[in-house]
Amino acid sequence: MRKLWKLLGAGTAISVALFLGACSDDSSNTTGTGVDHGEISVPIPDTETDASSTSEETSSATEKPSSSSDATSSETKPASSSVKETSSASEETSSASEPPSSSATSSSSTAEVVAKSWRENCLDTINAYRATENVAPLTLAADSLQACTDKQAAADMESGKAHGHFGDCHEGAQNTGPNINTSWQGTDTTKIAYYYAKMMWEDEKKLVTSGERDPNKDEDYSYIGHYLNMRNPRYTKVACGFAVSSDGKKAWLNMNFYSR
DSSP states (O other): OHHHHHHHHHHHHHHTEEEEEEEEEOGGGSSSSSSOOOOEEEEEEOSSSOTTOOOBOOOEEEEOOTTSOOOOOTTOOOSOGGGOOOOHHHHHHHHHHSOOOHHHHHHHHHHHHHHHHHHHHHHHHHHHHHHTTTOOOOEEOOHHHHHHHHHHHHHHHHHTOTTTTTTTTOOSEEEEEEEEETTTTTTOHHHHHHHHHHIIIIIHHHHHHTTSSOTTOGGGHHHHHHHHHHHOTTOOEEEEEEEEOTTSSEEEEEEEEEOO
């Protein structure tokens, strides 16, 4: 009986922890280009979910080689058909054929405000960390790139592959949080983006300041790539994208960085 209680106790201890991970990909700092260089699993106490809910997510980051174009202007549209934006012409045609009701218009406006608000919080979180190292703040990338990053996150989630559509939105680097279990924070994009940014920066910077990992060593990039992407002074803009699965059980976060 004592052995049984010990086993049950161990199971409970495991179930009350939510495991998140971060995996970063920065091709300019590695021998490979545009590929996922590894996953980092970081245990994070779960104070928000039920004890019976346990999950493990990973996040990753990637960056184009420095010899290639890091980003496109805000006017450039996504190259991949899987993340193409709806043309304004088709939107206008739809609006003309069936004018939206006042309630539909209000709902649409509210959704736009919410989307803008969480992206600004995502930006503010990253900039707060950059400021601690006297790195110039980022600004939000163009709306077209924000929409593209949302669609890119959805496409990555559908394929189940981190960085599966890297470059489709012309980003120079990408941090991603894939396969997020919505039992953790629901679909609260503000909290999810904040938590991932905090983990990516603080946990990985500790590895650098402790001397455990060296930013100048390619083999260490997979452990500290998120931090390096977030603090990179070459980047001036960011697009934060989010997608939720059709059954509402899974979500995906992408942070795309641009140099102009």
